[in-house]
Amino acid sequence: MTIQSILGAIVIGAVIGAIGRLLIPGRQAIGWILTIVVGIVAALVGTLIAQAIGVENTSGPDWIELVLQVVLAVVGVGLVAGLRRSRSRGGKI
Structure with a gap:
């Protein structure tokens, strides 16, 4: 991996994580760093799934x-x- 691909993964992960966080109603009990980490993982896994089903390279934007x-x-x-919410309550529902 090059430094450019690492920085690209961080930026794309931050954007994907932020969009994911904004689509959930209400407040989330996680910080932005954890949101970015979740976004990076989601971006990587989403790309792997797209490659597995054969839609990673389409003409134009890869909307799928x-x-x-x-x-x-x-x-x-x-x-x-x-x-995180259930742990902060001590596991009580």
């Missing part, structure tokens, strides 16, 4: 890949926020 990444970010942010 982007939608996969954002959906994974929404799920990831929701899961992490839910886990």
Whole structure:
């Protein structure tokens, strides 16, 4: 990996994570650093899924890949926020 690809992953992860976080209603109990990490993971996994189903390289923008990444970010942010919320309450519902 080059420094450019690492910086690109961070920037894309930040954008994907922020979009995922904005699509969830209400406040999330996670910080921006964790949001970026979730976004990076969602971007990487979304790209792997797009490659597996053969839609990673299309003419024009890769909308299917982007939608996969954002959906994974929404799920990831929701899961992490839910886990952090339940831990802060001591596991009580």
